[in-house]
Amino acid sequence: MRILQALFFPPEQPGGVSSMVPFMIDRFNKRGWEMELFSLPKRIRGKGTEEVRFSTFDWEKYAGNKVVDKYIQTFKDYVWWTRMRITKTYDLIHAHHPIAGLVMKKLFPDTPVIMTMHSSYERELMLNGKIEEGGQEQTFLTSLYRELEDQVDQITTVSNSFKNYLAEFVQEPERIGVIPNGFDEKRFRPVHHENKMPQLITVCRLVPAKGLDVLLKACAELKKKGHPFVLHIIGDGPIRTELEELAASLGIYDDTIFYGYMLHPEDFMPFFDVFVLPSRAEAFGSVFAEASLCGLAVVGTNVGGIAEQIEHGSNGLLVPVDDVPALALALEKVASDPMYRYQLARVALEKALKSYSMTTVVQQLRSMYRTYRKEAKE
Structure with missing residues (x-):
């Protein structure tokens, strides 16, 4: 054929x-x-x-x-x-x-x-x-x-x-x-690792639709509560400078790394702890399936295909769109409890292998x- x-x-x-x-x-x-x-x-x-x-x-x-x-x-x-x-x-x-x-x-x-x-x-x-x-x-x-x-x-x-x-x-x-x-499951290999400080990662085009302004504000709340982290942002786009300026004004620029475009983030992703992307809309949200296949705990918004991939509290956490306090609370849960995020990640990997x-x-x-x-x- x-x-x-x-x-x-x-x-x-x-x-x-x-x-x-x-x-x-x-x-x-x-x-x-x-x-x-x-x-x-x-x-x-x-x-x-x-x-x-x-x-x-x-x-x-x-x-x-x-x-x-x-x-x-x-x-x-x-x-x-x-x-x-x-x-x-x-x-x-x-x-x-x-x-x-x-x-x-x-x-x-x-x-x-x-x-x-x-x-x-x-x-x-x-x-x-x-x-x-x-x-x-x-x-x-x-x-x-x-x-x-x-x-x-x-x-x-x-x-x-x-x-x-x-x-x-x-x-x-x-x-x-x-x-x-x-997704070609052979490309994604979860790696056993122990990070002393929770490593958060997001991968997307840097545009308003991805809600990265909400993510930065939530991370600022996380820092105010005394929870240490590093936020890794992989991707580029028209609002990169605006996001960097926002991170600086929120006092989290030194806690945030802007990498720019990366060809194969799936080679990099397994060494982190939590994938988070507060999109304002997603038809499917491929990067959530990719993050799950990499063995990460995932946090996303209750919209579109993201909500079909994530069952809240089972294989990840869902928060409302544009809700900074809710996202900060979700990140606090997964950042402060290694066993909890491991459990979320394990179930997410199983579902991704079965469904995607x-x-x-x-x-x-x-x-x-x-x-x-x-x-x-x-």
Whole structure:
């Protein structure tokens, strides 16, 4: 069975799709499947000129909007690059971005196309202060969900929470499948260690949506109560300077290490004690599964896919979004009690191996692929 995995941009860094798809392809190919990866190089800009038309809404009434125009031009560029580069035929195409899904179905209408929604671009833009709720950009981007429903053969997503979010924008939400992201369990090796001082770690892009301002304020509360710690922040982004200034103003700059971007944080993560990320929204929250596979206790917010991964008090701790006192209390619990965080980490590792290992997810995908190949032949 020949399958094309269609990404948006190349998988250049860990997290989400980039963590999953290349390893998934390797697993399938080792078992005799024919699977290839396709994406749009970031250097491709302004090449596409082909007219864009959607079946379920008129995008041109949003023309002139900066976000919309950029999206449409990227769509055109993806069409141009796909026509240039793809000369083979495939039994099935699995797309991982709305542009990839719609372009592939447009150019290969007789090939089954499965579309996995990994995140919500409009929610990310709103949380990061780039667009306003209810504006043209949100309306345009959410309209694409209905267009995908109309065009592709199957929509799947990575959590029940995100499926419920998508339900507002499609006609038959019950048809949306749920398959979580999968992680190559061989990449993650918990390491037995004893740190004299609790080591907290977070890994993410430094943007407002990740709630790192809340984390820094909670850590300041932790310090005021006399609990020592070191906070390690791996990642880069537009608000790094702002976060460094906040850490300094809160008196915890010397307790915080900003590393910047790191290619393979999973090699580094097992030597820490607690993973914490107070995101304001997450469709799945891949980094929580990765941290669990590294043997860390995890602390997150009660939103989206995070709340599906963490059962509060069993394999981690959940706190409300933007609640500094609650996050400080959760960190105090895990930082001050090594046996408690060990127990949380042990259960988290067991669940992650059972539910989010690449072996488990590949089995689910294999079943879905065979279903659509069978339907295509009938």
